[in-house]
Amino acid sequence: MKKLSILLVVLFGCVGEDIIMDQVEPEVRVTNTISNLEINTTWQFEPIFFDNVGNETTPDEVVWSTSDASVAIINQDGLATGLDYGEVTFTVAATINNIPVIATIDSDVSDDPTSGSLEIRSGKIMTTSSYDLQGNFDISQDGENLLIEFEANYIADQGLPGLYVYLTNNPNSPAGGYEIGAVTVFNGAHSYLIPNVDLFDYEYIFYYCKPFKVKVGHGDIE
Known part of the structure; x- marks a missing residue:
C-alpha cells in the first residue's frame, strides 16, 4: 500500500492541472527565410507543412505570390528572382485537410549578397506540473547540426520521474517529435548538439515523464 501511495503522489504531481489536448493548428513554415535578395539572382524557398497533430x-495545394512583381517574382515551385531595388513580401498559401494556412517573408532586393533573416531562436521553459521546471535557452545552427544552449537559470526538479526532453511541433505530445534523451542535468547551463536537424524543423522543446506518458513542461521556440 505504501508503494502505491508513493506512485500516486508522483503521478499526480506530474499531471498537475493539465488537460492533454493533442490538436494543434495546421501550419506552413519556410525553413530558409531571407532578409535580403541580391538583385539579378534567385533564391529557392523551402516550405514544410504540418497537420493538426504537428x-x-x-498539402492539398500550394500557391506562391509576391507583393510587387516589378521588384521580385516567384514561381509556383518557390523560386524567387530579384528584378529591381525595393521591398517585397513573398507569400506561400496552402490548404491542409481543407484548412487554409499562410506564411510570409519580408525581404529587400539590393546589391547586397542574399542573407538569412534569422540565425538564432530562443525561448523559455515553463512547467505544467507541480514540479519546478524553468529556464531560458537559445538555439542556433552549427553546420548540419542544431545547438541548444540552456542558460544558468535552468532548473529541473530531480524528483521528476523518468524525465525526457524532446523537440516537437505539438506542445501537447511528443508524438512525431525528436527524442533528445533522458534529462541528466537538473541545474545550470548546459547544451545539446542535435545531429541533422535544422533551425526551423521544430517549434517546441518538450519535457515528458516518459514512464507515465505525462507532459510536465515545454518552451516555445521563438
Missing part, C-alpha cells in the same frame, strides 16, 4: 504532411 506531423509533417503534404
